[in-house]
Amino acid sequence: xxxxxxxxxxxxxxxxxxxxxxxxxxxxxxxxxxxxxxxxxxxxxxxxxxxxxxxxxxxxxxxxxxxxxxxxxxxxxxxxxxxxxxxxxxxxxxxxxxxxxxxxxxxxxxxxxxxxxxxxxxxxxxxxxxxxxxxxxxxxxxxxxxxxxxxxxxxxxxxxxxxxxxxxxxxxxxxxxxxxxxxxxxxxxxxxxxxxxxxxxxxxxxxxxxxxxxxxxxxxxxxxxxxxxxxxxxxxxxxxxxxxxxxxxxxxxxxxxxxxxxxxxxxxxxxxxxxxxxxxxxxxxxxxxxxxxxxxxxxxxxxxxxxxxxxxxxxxxxxxxxxxxxxxxxxxxxxxxxxxxxxxxxxxxxxxxxxxxxxxxxxxxxxx
Amino acid sequence: xxxxxxxxxxxxxxxxxxxxxxxxxxxxxxxxxxxxxxxxxxxxxxxxxxxxxxxxxxxxxxxxxxxxxxxxxxxxxxxxxxxxxxxxxxxxxxxxxxxxxxxxxxxxxxxxxxxxxxxxxxxxxxx
Numbered sequence: 001x002x003x004x005x006x007x008x009x010x011x012x013x014x015x016x017x018x019x020x021x022x023x024x025x026x027x028x029x030x031x032x033x034x035x036x037x038x039x040x041x042x043x044x045x046x047x048x049x050x051x052x053x054x055x056x057x058x059x060x061x062x063x064x065x066x067x068x069x070x071x072x073x074x075x076x077x078x079x080x081x082x083x084x085x086x087x088x089x090x091x092x093x094x095x096x097x098x099x100x101x102x103x104x105x106x107x108x109x110x111x112x113x114x115x116x117x118x119x120x121x122x123x124x125x126x127x128x129x130x131x132x133x134x135x136x137x138x139x140x141x142x143x144x145x146x147x148x149x150x151x152x153x154x155x156x157x158x159x160x161x162x163x164x165x166x167x168x169x170x171x172x173x174x175x176x177x178x179x180x181x182x183x184x185x186x187x188x189x190x191x192x193x194x195x196x197x198x199x200x201x202x203x204x205x206x207x208x209x210x211x212x213x214x215x216x217x218x219x220x221x222x223x224x225x226x227x228x229x230x231x232x233x234x235x236x237x238x239x240x241x242x243x244x245x246x247x248x249x250x251x252x253x254x255x256x257x258x259x260x261x262x263x264x265x266x267x268x269x270x271x272x273x274x275x276x277x278x279x280x281x282x283x284x285x286x287x288x289x290x291x292x293x294x295x296x297x298x299x300x301x302x303x304x305x306x307x308x309x310x311x312x313x314x315x316x317x318x319x320x321x322x323x324x325x326x327x328x329x330x331x332x333x334x335x336x337x338x339x340x341x342x343x344x345x346x347x348x349x350x351x352x353x354x355x356x357x358x359x360x361x362x363x364x365x366x367x368x
Numbered sequence: 369x370x371x372x373x374x375x376x377x378x379x380x381x382x383x384x385x386x387x388x389x390x391x392x393x394x395x396x397x398x399x400x401x402x403x404x405x406x407x408x409x410x411x412x413x414x415x416x417x418x419x420x421x422x423x424x425x426x427x428x429x430x431x432x433x434x435x436x437x438x439x440x441x442x443x444x445x446x447x448x449x450x451x452x453x454x455x456x457x458x459x460x461x462x463x464x465x466x467x468x469x470x471x472x473x474x475x476x477x478x479x480x481x482x483x484x485x486x487x488x489x490x491x492x493x494x495x
Contacts, residue, residue, distance in 0.1 A: 022404070038430040039405045230404070230431050296452075298408055298428055320407045320430055327408075349426075 010055035011147045011205035015212055019226055027120030029056040032228040041231035042322040045194050049153035049219045050227035054193075054200070055208065058122025059146045060115040060129065064137035071105060071113050074129050074271055076254060078264040082107040087174050087189055090262050091254055092125060093272030097279055098250040099257070101125050102242060104191060106176055114187070116148070116200075118244045132271060147208035151215060152198030152227075152235075154365075159219035160199055163211075164188065168199070182207075182214040193232060195239025195363055237317050237328065238363035240290065246301060246316045247288055247330055253279055256332070258288045258360075286313065287338035290360035291346070293327035295353035299346035305331045306345040306352055312337060315346060321362060328362050329355075371396065372463055376439065376479045377488035383463065384439040384471075386479055391440050394467040395427060395458065398492045403429040406458040409451040411469060416444045418471060420478050425468065427458065436468065440478050446470040 007030035016023065021032035032053065034041060044050045062070055071079040077090035084107055092100035101121040106114040117125045126141045133139055151160050157168050166179035166188055176189035187202040203211055216224055233243070242248050247257055253276060254263045263276065293299055299318040304311055318329025333344070340359045345352035375383040381399035384391045400406065408428035418424045418438040425436045447469050450457060457466040483491060 033431065034404055037405050234430060296408075297410075298433075300433065322430070 008056070010053055011208040012053045012055060012212055015209050016053065021226070021228060024229070026056070026229055029119055031056060032226075034228040034230045035226045038228070038230035038234060039322050041225050041227040042234050044223060044225040045153045045196055045227060045231065045235055046323055047154070048222045049151065049155035049159050049198075049224045050194075050231065051212070051215050051219065051224060052150040052152065052227050052232055053147075053208075053212070054150050054232075055147040055205070056119035057143075057148050058117040058119060058125065059142040059148075059202065060117060060122070060126055061140040061142045062113040062115065062129070062137055063111055063140070064135070065111060066135035067111050067113050067137045068107075070129070070133055070135040070137040070139070071115075072267060072270060073135070074132050075103065075105060076263040076270060076272070077105065078267060079105055079107070079113065084109055085175055085177060087176055087191060088262075089174075091248075091259065092128060093254070093270075093276075094250060095271060095275060097253040097272045097275030099244065099248040099252060099254070100128050100250070102244055102248055102259075104189075106187075106189065108178075114202075116202075121244060145204070146202045147205045148200060148202050149208070149212065149215065150192055150194075150198065150200045151219075152192045152194040153196050155219065155222035155224070156196070156198035159215065159222060159224060160188075160201075162218040163214055171199075173197075182211045184211060186211075193239075193241055194235035195241070195361065196235070196365055233317075234319060234322055237319065237330070238321050238323055238361065240330065240361035243317060252332075255279060255284045256286055256288065284335055286332050287335050288316070288330055289333045289338040289342075289357045290340075290362060291315075291318075291329050291331055291344060291355045292358045292362075293329075293346065293353065293355045295355070297346070297348040297351075297353040298327045299329045299331075299348065299353070299355060304347040305333060306347060307333075307337055307342070312344065318346075323363050328358075330360075333357070371485040371488055373485045375463070375485060376482035377485070377491075378437060378439045378482060379491065380437045381492075382437060382439050384479060384482065386440075386473065386476060389473050389476065390445065391442070391471045391473050391476075391479070392467045393439060393469050393471060395436060395462055396488070396492075397462050399427075399434075400459050400462045403427060403432070403434060405430050406455045409455045409458065409468070411447045411451070412444050414444050414447060418442060418444060418469075427455075438471070439482055440471055441474040442471040443474075444469050445472045
């Protein structure tokens, strides 16, 4: 294990320590896993508002006359179709069709794209994109220039609106605007990883501690809570949002991961397209499915899944669902077993415990 | 929270309180705090033999699973039924209401090898 002093720190490390956060090694970053407690933080996001430091996330900027072409070449979704100020979820793939990473692509202008990528993949993603840059475009590793905060929950808009003149209600889901938050320049995106309404803001690292405090103050009347990676994980799992290293790996393709909607096979060319075509022709053999425990026990990441006495797959993410008060999870299963209603067993400490596949997402917020 | 003087403690953060030939076993306040919100407790059936230093069950928080090691050897005479319905009691009252099991001791001298409250306090302070 790496000593704590060698772990990377976000600009908010001092703030977290002062808040009594419990810090853990998360992909080489010293990150808060919880402040007041995962359940309290989770519930704050579902019922009011929570604030997350996600400054460990990476940013990559792609600029130039052929920026859109490069983005479309390295990612699976259709960047050419993005409007200025719009964002989408996408993936970087290897030639063999497995995941390099899952990413958010923001179109800032016709010649400027802003990518938000996973913390532990950022160097790899940057090298991958640069290695495939046969276009008139520049690729910049921009992570050092940004801190990122996520303000999430039904009261996220009311909280953040106190700190910005940008009319937040006008920003649609998966759109963004450049403006100011608490007097400092900010990219304000209506995105998130919790299944609730909310915003992710990209700000200068130097301003991050002050803006963090101002957001907490603005959300006080709603009962805002600082939230750690623990709650981020339970929230995203309920919303069935994938986590790299769990649902997504280099040996999983997007069809298996139930992410066909971010793969635009009608695009003439992108890295991994050939392999995906072959995979579709041969037929997908396994698929991500949701499950719910029926017996006593919690199916967790990495546990084996059995069907009728035989190994059939593995749990990618599993744990208690605070919102539903049930034990839920995601797992890979043979395609014909991946539909809801299939009885399965999760091997918990060598004992098979009953579970059943269920529809996903486990949780969906009520439309306003 | 203070650590009861009459209990003995392990390096794996369990406690045992011996009364005659029986010992009550639980996890410490430090352990529950490190685990965070506890959502599931897996305990053996009564009659199960437990061995000092060996795992006899597990406690699960939202994030993780932790083994519980027995501070003493003997036979489980009672388990705390409260915890199957209300595992969160372990966060609230780990040294009292949320004990885990009672053990009929095989050798009451075993507890002499365990830490006193003062030693345990020092141990978790230094950990």
